[in-house]
Amino acid sequence: MSGSRFPAERRHTLYHCDEIRAAAPVYLDTEVDMSGVQRHREAARDAGQRYSVVSYVLQAAGRVLARHPEANAAVRGRLRPRIARYSTVNGKVTLDKTLGGRRVVLATVVPELERSSLAGVQRHVERFRDGDPDHMPEFAPVRKLHRLPVPVGRLLFRLATRSLAHRGELVGTVAVTSLGHRPVDGFQSLGGTTVTLGVGRVVDRAVVREGAVVVAPVMRLSLAFDHRVIDGAEAADVLAELKEFLESYGPHVAVGPDGDEPAASHASDRRPAETSGT
Helix, strand or coil, X not given: CCCCCCCHHHHHHHHHHHHHHHCCEEEEEEEEECHHHHHHHHHHHHCCCCCCHHHHHHHHHHHHHCCCCCCCEEEECCCCCEEEECCCCCEEEEEEEEECCEEEEEEEEECCHHHCCHHHHHHHHHHHHHCCCCCCHHHHHHHHHHHCCHHHHHHHHHHHHCCHHHHHHHHCCEEEEECCCXXXXXXXXXXXXXXXXXXXXXXEEXXXXXXXXXXXXXXXXXXXXXXXXXXXXHHHHHHHXXXXXXXXXXXXXXXXXXXXXXCCCCHHHHCCCCCCCC
16 A cells, blocks of 8 residues: 555646535436437538537527526525525536646536527537646636645635625536546536536437437436435426437438527426425
8 A cells, every 4th residue: 555645736636526516426328329419410520620529518508597597596504505506507527637638527617508500509519628737827716725734725615616796607506527538428526516418428329219229329418416406306307308308300401600509398298297306
């Protein structure tokens, strides 16, 4: 056995894990037929535009969470708890990066997802995916946090992230994290938001269409929700609408810099008369 000091480059992850311990997570998942998204991606590539699966999920999260303000929220406090509901959907997306020579998870927040085009989301993701966190000014606060003594860094992280007024812009109102580039089917994670979406790989599976078994690209989409803020019925509605939004992509959806959005109906419009939470 050998021991060493905790890596400075991972301190932000340590502080994050400390802060999310108060959450009461419950986990859901579903399978999404990605045939429409796959066709849309292929058409976009032919037109000279590449979209990541994560960008589709972020766009879907923006449209769906805008219809669920109770889920686009945050809670703070034990003795006198308060709920903040946000007018915009800001999506935190995690990134596999190298900082100071060490492999770490960093994140960026894509603002105003409820009104962003798919191309706009992709541009934001690409900038942070391809940028060098050792030099990007957006990651300067993280680099500074790493240089502070642990007690000071932990305190500053807590003060910043616990502010309901600034929480949406700092840590997002919904989190999306993906391990779909690896042979991982299901991925449950807590992103520090009321709703966290875990994206697995897209793989060909047998599905039934009109009574016939066919092969289709399928993705496992996981949803973790904080039971302090919403209940299972609301979370299930969110997951159902995300699934419907992604499965609505197809040839009818324009491929271009703006307006890439399927005209999915609201799953909540078809919910049963009685639902039960967890």
